[in-house]
Amino acid sequence: MKRDHAKLICDVGELSDIFHDTSSMEAFLQKIVELIAEHMSADVCSIYLYYEERDELVLKATKGLKPSSVNNVKMKLGEGLTGKALKELRPICEAQARNNPNFRFFPGIGEERYESFLAVPMLRGNIRIGAIVVQSEKRNYFTNDDIYVFRAITSQLVNTVETAKLLMSFDEGKKAVVTPMPAFDIKLVKGRVGSEGVSFSPAIVLTENLTELTRYLSLAYKGLTLADFHRAVEMAEEQLAQLQNQVEAMMYDVASLIFTSQILMLKDKSFINGIISLIEQGETPVHAIVQVVEGYVKKFGLINDAYLREKIHDVKDVGRRILENLAGESDTHHEYAEKLVIAHELLPSDALELYSQRVKGIIVLSGGVTSHLSILARSLGIPLVIADEPQLMLLAAGTPVLLDAVMGNIHVNPHKALVENVFAREDLNKNIESLKALVKSEPKTQDNVAVNLYANINLLGDVKAACEFNARGVGLYRTEFPFIMRSNFPSEEEQYQIYRRLLEGMGGKEVTFRTLDIGGDKVLSYYNNGKEENPFLGLRSIRFSLRHQDIFEQQIRAILRAGAGHNISIMFPMISSVDEVRQAKQILAECSRKLRKEKKDCHPEPRVGIMIELPSVLEIIEELSQEVEFFSVGTNDFIQYLLAVDRTNEKVADMYVPHHPAVLRALNKIVKAADRFKKTVSICGDMAHHRRYLEFFIGIGIRNFSVDPRYLPRMHQQIEEISHKNCQSFAENLLSKVTIGETSALIQGSRK
Ligand code: PEP
Ligand code: MG
Numbered sequence: 245m246k247r248d249h250a251k252l253i254c255d256v257g258e259l260s261d262i263f264h265d266t267s268s269m270e271a272f273l274q275k276i277v278e279l280i281a282e283h284m285s286a287d288v289c290s291i292y293l294y295y296e297e298r299d300e301l302v303l304k305a306t307k308g309l310k311p312s313s314v315n316n317v318k319m320k321l322g323e324g325l326t327g328k329a330l331k332e333l334r335p336i337c338e339a340q341a342r343n344n345p346n347f348r349f350f351p352g353i354g355e356e357r358y359e360s361f362l363a364v365p366m367l368r369g370n371i372r373i374g375a376i377v378v379q380s381e382k383r384n385y386f387t388n389d390d391i392y393v394f395r396a397i398t399s400q401l402v403n404t405v406e407t408a409k410l411l412m413s414f415d416e417g418k419k420a421v422v423t424p425m426p427a428f429d430i431k432l433v434k435g436r437v438g439s440e441g442v443s444f445s446p447a448i449v450l451t452e453n454l455t456e457l458t459r460y461l462s463l464a465y466k467g468l469t470l471a472d473f474h475r476a477v478e479m480a481e482e483q484l485a486q487l488q489n490q491v492e493a494m495m496y497d498v499a500s501l502i503f504t505s506q507i508l509m510l511k512d513k514s515f516i517n518g519i520i521s522l523i524e525q526g527e528t529p530v531h532a533i534v535q536v537v538e539g540y541v542k543k544f545g546l547i548n549d550a551y552l553r554e555k556i557h558d559v560k561d562v563g564r565r566i567l568e569n570l571a572g573e574s575d576t577h578h579e580y581a582e583k584l585v586i587a588h589e590l591l592p593s594d595a596l597e598l599y600s601q602r603v604k605g606i607i608v609l610s611g612g613v614t615s616h617l618s619i620l621a622r623s624l625g626i627p628l629v630i631a632d633e634p635q636l637m638l639l640a641a642g643t644p645v646l647l648d649a650v651m652g653n654i655h656v657n658p659h660k661a662l663v664e665n666v667f668a669r670e671d672l673n674k675n676i677e678s679l680k681a682l683v684k685s686e687p688k689t690q691d692n693v694a695v696n697l698y699a700n701i702n703l704l705g706d707v708k709a710a711c712e713f714n715a716r717g718v719g720l721y722r723t724e725f726p727f728i729m730r731s732n733f734p735s736e737e738e739q740y741q742i743y744r745r746l747l748e749g750m751g752g753k754e755v756t757f758r759t760l761d762i763g764g765d766k767v768l769s770y771y772n773n774g775k776e777e778n779p780f781l782g783l784r785s786i787r788f789s790l791r792h793q794d795i796f797e798q799q800i801r802a803i804l805r806a807g808a809g810h811n812i813s814i815m816f817p818m819i820s821s822v823d824e825v826r827q828a829k830q831i832l833a834e835c836s837r838k839l840r841k842e843k844k845d846c847h848p849e850p851r852v853g854i855m856i857e858l859p860s861v862l863e864i865i866e867e868l869s870q871e872v873e874f875f876s877v878g879t880n881d882f883i884q885y886l887l888a889v890d891r892t893n894e895k896v897a898d899m900y901v902p903h904h905p906a907v908l909r910a911l912n913k914i915v916k917a918a919d920r921f922k923k924t925v926s927i928c929g930d931m932a933h934h935r936r937y938l939e940f941f942i943g944i945g946i947r948n949f950s951v952d953p954r955y956l957p958r959m960h961q962q963i964e965e966i967s968h969k970n971c972q973s974f975a976e977n978l979l980s981k982v983t984i985g986e987t988s989a990l991i992q993g994s995r996k
Pocket of ligand 1: 614722879880930
């Protein structure tokens with residue numbers, strides 16, 4: 245098999261090409277099998293889809309077997325080698341398939357001459373979608389490397405194949421109704437800033453019923469024809485392909501095929517033919533589109549799976565796009581483009597989707613300033629305010645809103661003068677550009693104590709600012725974002741490519757990889773974790789990784805391979821015990837051993853550290869110091885767990901107090917213990933970039949900070965303004981206080 249080709253297919257770019265010229269779902273699956281057969285130099289490639297409701301695995305496309313076998317070869321879960329692979333959720337590779345007792349012979353499909361067999365299940369998390377099989381006439385043909393590459397290919401394809409499966413099983417439905425919004429009468433709402441910035445734009449409220457399709461109904465009487473409809477669909481296809489390319493170019497790490505579900509809708513015969521047949525029966529193209537789209541919306545809405553229900557957005561978006569093309573509106577109009585989106589809550593993945601539509605700002609009613617939606621919005625440069633004001637959901641679409649996400653103010657229908665004032669204030673602040681000159685050297689306090697500033701990286705897009713603002717390296721790379729933004733677990737190869745780009749982007753500087761930290765408010769849409777009553781106390785972070793070792797191992801392998809020839813550290817999040825650290829370290833050592841055995845290029849021995857985020861660590865900090873080389877305090881979680889205050893819950897936001905005496909003393913205790921064992925402690929939570937806390941941290945002896953890159957110039961400047969000696973006495977004073985009232989008074993007083 246040609247390894248270079250296998251590598252190529254791991255790139256989303258090539259997968260996007262599959263859609264080009266595809267005329268139906270069946271043709272789409274056929275293209276995939278042909279492409280894979282070619283890449284794997286296999287004689288046969290077949291796709292089987294699994295229908296859980298009737299426990300049936302059905303052959304849907306094949307290159308190599310007789311075409312008449314499509315839809316006719318069926319088996320139960322566990323039946324035959326393919327059924328067994330899917331049942332046991334693992335690849336099955338046989339040198340001579342018929343020798344396996346599980347082999348099942350289907351007469352008349354032309355399978356007899358094939359000896360080697362390799363089946364890989366297609367899974368979304370733990371949900372069975374189907375299987376892909378390759379076969380060869382040669383005996384003992386597929387190698388371990390082939391299995392590895394074939395798994396990578398399969399994982400890339402699952403989302404699109406699943407969408408194709410869903411579309412194939414749908415007929416058109418009936419019309420749904422859109423509810424109008426009631427009136428609104430508030431002028432100013434105070435909220436909390438999740439991501440800084442200002443915007444003045446028309447508002448749009450995100451609700452389940454939101455479909456603006458009906459606004460196109462007036463077009464219905466313009467004498468549009470079937471030919472106009474076909475043209476509009478063609479344009480939509482081109483626009484979507486172009487959008488996919490643009491997003492990939494901008495955000496390689498998280499842009500995995502986000503528009504392909506929509507491209508598939510346009511290829512779906514029953515969707516398109518449903519519209520055509522209504523037009524042929526005398527409906528106007530506009531009415532036909534609205535009817536079919538809303539029929540689909542209704543059907544998707546009935547599906548009992550949150551992930552698949554999300555397809556509602558896709559189908560609405562496709563309908564809107566075709567209507568726009570019919571109306572002759574340019575593609576610059578998106579439902580949320582240049583708008584301020586208001587929603588009850590959003591997932592981090594929604595932020596990316598909104599970003600790709602050039603949204604101007606976001607208001608959410610729930611979530612916290614340290615929630616991952618806020619963290620991601622900062623990386624994307626989208627201003628975001630959290631305001632627990634349900635009336636905002638009543639705002640009429642198009643109402644002008646000034647979002648002052650520096651002060652946390654939401655002004656509804658503001659005066660022109662107010663808008664000008666806020667923007668003028670921000671223009672002044674933009675002089676931050678001039679601070680670039682300041683960050684040329686390493687920062688030192690006035691009494692010459694050097695401080696190291698590192699960058700937190702969420703998206704590869706953050707690397708540019710990290711370099712511009714002279715970060716010493718990456719103190720925290722949140723590896724989970726590429727997992728969150730995808731529709732399936734990224735393969736080792738995909739992760740490797742992303743990590744490589746990060747390391748190359750940082751030009752040889754040290755990069756600390758925090759292993760997968762999902763759970764809590766970072767949900768994977770494709771993985772059903774069952775319902776957790778307290779997700780922050782549930783199967784989060786390192787607990788998830790240790791429970792799902794295959795996923796953990798793939799990540800560690802990707803980090804070690806990408807780290808070859810680079811300066812890397814690995815850090816385990818949410819550690820609660822020495823046992824967890826030992827287990828994680830053992831897996832790391834095992835991965836390293838296997839990679840060496842496979843003769844793969846990899847980093848021989850990265851520095852290993854843990855995040856301090858749980859109070860349990862305090863009592864075992866000395867023993868932990870003997871296990872690892874460094875500590876990094878994730879204050880966002882540390883405060884939440886020490887004080888038992890949900891970091892995403894607006895209702896207890898006033899109890900989330902970073903300067904609570906217990907937090908300050910605990911931090912001091914950590915530094916002292918680590919000092920005794922000569923281990924470095926850094927701070928990578930949001931607390932680090934507040935001046936008042938920065939002084940405290942420097943005072944208790946912390947010298948390493950990792951923050952969102954945009955804060956680097958400001959922190960740099962602050963460090964140069966303060967003296968270490970003053971910081972020490974300030975910290976001592978703070979540590980002597982007992983009540984929140986007392987520490988608050990000191991903290992306020994220290995503000996410059
Ligand atoms: C933290 O908890 O402070 C931290 C840096 O990790 P995250 O915000 O990603 O949970
Ligand atoms: Mg954390």
